[in-house]
Amino acid sequence: xxxxxxxxxxxxxxxxxxxxxxxxxxxxxxxxxxxxxxxxxxxxxxxxxxxxxxxxxxxxxxxxxxxxxxxxxxxxxxxxxxxxxxxxxxxxxxxxxxxxxxxxxxxxxxxxxxxxxxxxxxxxxxxxxxxxxxxxxxxxxxxxxxxxxxxxxxxxxxxxxxxxxxxxxxxxxxxxxxxxxxxxxxxxxxxxxxxxxxxxxxxxxxxxxxxxxxxxxxxxxxxxxxxxxxxxxxxxxxxxxxxxxxxxxxxxxxxxxxxxxxxxxxxxxxxxxxxxxxxxxxxxxxxxxxxxxxxxxxxxxxxxxxxxxxxxxxxxxxxxxxxxxxxxxxxxxxxxxxxxxxxxxxxxxxxxxxxxxxxxxxxxxxxxxxxxxxxxxxxxxxxxxxxxxxxxxxxxxxxxxxxxxxxxxxxxxxxxxxxxxxxxxxxxxxxxxxxxxxxxxxxxxxxxxxxxxxxxxxxxxxxxxxxxxxxxxxxxxxxxxxxxxxxxxxxxxxxxxxxxxxxxxxxxxxxxxxxxxxxxxxxxxxxxxxxxxxxxxxxxxxxxxxxxxxxxxxxxxxxxxxxxxxxxxxxxxxxxxxxxxxxxxxxxxxxxxxxxxxxxxxxxxxxxxxxxxxxxxxxxxxxxxxxxxxxxxxx
Numbered sequence: 001x002x003x004x005x006x007x008x009x010x011x012x013x014x015x016x017x018x019x020x021x022x023x024x025x026x027x028x029x030x031x032x033x034x035x036x037x038x039x040x041x042x043x044x045x046x047x048x049x050x051x052x053x054x055x056x057x058x059x060x061x062x063x064x065x066x067x068x069x070x071x072x073x074x075x076x077x078x079x080x081x082x083x084x085x086x087x088x089x090x091x092x093x094x095x096x097x098x099x100x101x102x103x104x105x106x107x108x109x110x111x112x113x114x115x116x117x118x119x120x121x122x123x124x125x126x127x128x129x130x131x132x133x134x135x136x137x138x139x140x141x142x143x144x145x146x147x148x149x150x151x152x153x154x155x156x157x158x159x160x161x162x163x164x165x166x167x168x169x170x171x172x173x174x175x176x177x178x179x180x181x182x183x184x185x186x187x188x189x190x191x192x193x194x195x196x197x198x199x200x201x202x203x204x205x206x207x208x209x210x211x212x213x214x215x216x217x218x219x220x221x222x223x224x225x226x227x228x229x230x231x232x233x234x235x236x237x238x239x240x241x242x243x244x245x246x247x248x249x250x251x252x253x254x255x256x257x258x259x260x261x262x263x264x265x266x267x268x269x270x271x272x273x274x275x276x277x278x279x280x281x282x283x284x285x286x287x288x289x290x291x292x293x294x295x296x297x298x299x300x301x302x303x304x305x306x307x308x309x310x311x312x313x314x315x316x317x318x319x320x321x322x323x324x325x326x327x328x329x330x331x332x333x334x335x336x337x338x339x340x341x342x343x344x345x346x347x348x349x350x351x352x353x354x355x356x357x358x359x360x361x362x363x364x365x366x367x368x369x370x371x372x373x374x375x376x377x378x379x380x381x382x383x384x385x386x387x388x389x390x391x392x393x394x395x396x397x398x399x400x401x402x403x404x405x406x407x408x409x410x411x412x413x414x415x416x417x418x419x420x421x422x423x424x425x426x427x428x429x430x431x432x433x434x435x436x437x438x439x440x441x442x443x444x445x446x447x448x449x450x451x452x453x454x455x456x457x458x459x460x461x462x463x464x465x466x467x468x469x470x471x472x473x474x475x476x477x478x479x480x481x482x483x484x485x486x487x488x489x490x491x492x493x494x495x496x497x498x499x500x501x502x503x504x505x506x507x508x509x510x511x512x513x514x515x516x517x518x519x520x521x522x523x524x525x526x527x528x529x530x531x532x533x534x535x536x537x538x539x540x541x542x543x544x545x546x547x548x549x550x551x552x553x554x555x556x557x558x559x560x561x562x563x564x565x566x567x568x569x570x571x572x573x574x575x576x577x578x579x580x581x582x583x584x585x586x587x588x589x590x591x592x593x594x595x596x597x598x599x600x601x602x603x604x605x606x607x608x609x610x611x612x613x614x615x616x617x618x619x620x621x622x623x624x625x626x627x628x629x630x631x632x633x634x635x
Contacts, residue, residue: 139376283336346359
């Protein structure tokens with residue numbers, strides 16, 4: 001070969017090497033940029049090429065990580081298994097998570113322990129280890145029957161609810177044949193039990209994402225989550241260079257409107273919406289007074305937390321974080337409240353079987369209990385989320401168990417109604433005096449059940465231990481000289497409910513009501529906050545009896561001079577009257593009188609050595625009905 005031809009050949013080799021190296025450099029840069037942007041699916045084909053290079057364990061690790069993030073679990077397992085020289089200690093975490101998602105808990109535990117050896121102070125790995133041990137110890141299955149829905153649309157479920165006998169959901173059809181981009185709102189056709197679906201893109205659609213929709217059953221109000229940001233040109237040259245998104249601000253905001261059966265009207269956005277964080281997966285309680293949602297707004301516990309808003313004066317309050325009992329440094333999402341008594345949600349931060357698990361917490365008197373894992377088969381080693389009940393013992397949830405990578409499946413469930421009855425412990429008190437009422441007739445009526453008759457004991461208490469799980473019971477209290485009181489309670493399938501009911505006294509001539517709970521500090525006549533709450537109830541009864549006239553007498557204890565106590569008690573009576581007037585009671589109905597220490601309730605006079613509690617008994621307000629006028633009513 002002459003020198004010229006040799007030179008050309010060498011130049012060709014050099015050029016080919018340069019092109020190859022440049023191509024490799026571009027592939028590396030693209031792959032790294034895709035991963036940094038969270039575009040794992042786009043990074044996979046690049047990493048598959050890079051992982052064939054010599055000494056490519058680092059690329060194998062990145063490829064396995066992307067497979068895990070996109071739910072290609074079997075590919076992630078084979079990819080991690082092929083790594084010979086561990087590139088990073090994170091390998092043990094990621095490979096352990098793969099084994100956990102495969103329900104290979106003993107293998108996952110070994111890998112997580114290896115990671116912990118290098119990161120002994122990482123709380124996250126402790127949770128992973130605890131989850132593996134939990135899964136190995138809790139292998140019994142509940143009586144739930146789980147049924148996959150083969151007719152479910154093949155795509156990604158993005159939150160929804162059961163309303164008007166239909167499943168409404170935001171949905172990304174990953175394999176759609178038309179040219180429509182982004183998410184649309186779908187609703188199952190009536191009476192098909194989730195086998196036929198109708199696109200309702202005119203009602204709600206997004207070029208990018210729909211984060212769920214919720215309907216208020218008592219009203220026509222709707223709360224929904226949607227990506228509303230306009231498409232923006234990226235300012236990141238690297239993202240623009242590799243064509244990663246167009247790009248857009250990938251946050252979702254909450255909106256509210258009125259659904260007239262066809263369209264959304266009067267649409268408004270919530271004032272706390274932001275381009276800096278997302279709010280999604282809204283759920284409205286049966287009562288319509290609470291709206292839950294999930295958000296990664298600042299000030300949370302990490303990842304997505306569950307928040308709630310309450311209806312106050314027909315307007316939603318500011319979001320309230322549900323607290324550390326529910327939220328973790330992981331993601332808590334897809335809240336759903338059943339019968340205003342049980343909160344269901346999905347979490348990958350609480351101890352479970354791997355991925356995201358379904359949990360439930362009981363709610364009573366604005367207090368929430370410690371979350372309980374719903375166990376097998378409701379949960380699996382995959383992601384399980386979005387539970388809704390369609391009846392007392394049937395419903396649906398979503399899971400990516402046994403579904404194609406990058407898609408979710410719909411599962412329906414049913415379970416036998418257990419005869420594991422709940423118990424209600426009740427107490428009945430006088431609404432004014434707060435004293436327990438004995439011999440109160442209690443009538444308890446459940447759905448389609450024969451009423452149960454009970455009576456309170458000397459402590460004003462009763463017990464009913466025959467409540468079916470997840471059922472509403474109406475409890476009615478009746479007693480002579482008192483107006484009937486009624487309360488609805490919902491059994492929670494978790495043991496005992498403790499309730500207290502108040503009964504308003506019937507107003508009768510010369511009746512005297514002693515209010516020991518109208519308290520005054522020593523030598524003071526200003527009302528305490530607790531006293532105001534009691535007087536609110538008194539005012540309601542007085543306003544409902546506009547023809548009745550009441551004498552309000554205030555009494556002090558015997559400490560201090562007799563004259564000073566007379567003045568103090570008069571001030572206390574007047575303070576009580578002024579407060580009742582502020583609540584709408586007519587001035588002609590009230591007559592304040594101060595009796596000082598004249599009528600002590602015990603022997604604690606000025607010469608006695610009594611305790612503070614004994615003296616407090618004498619600091620009281622008494623209300624006497626001195627005139628009834630014409631007939632009165634109680635509303």
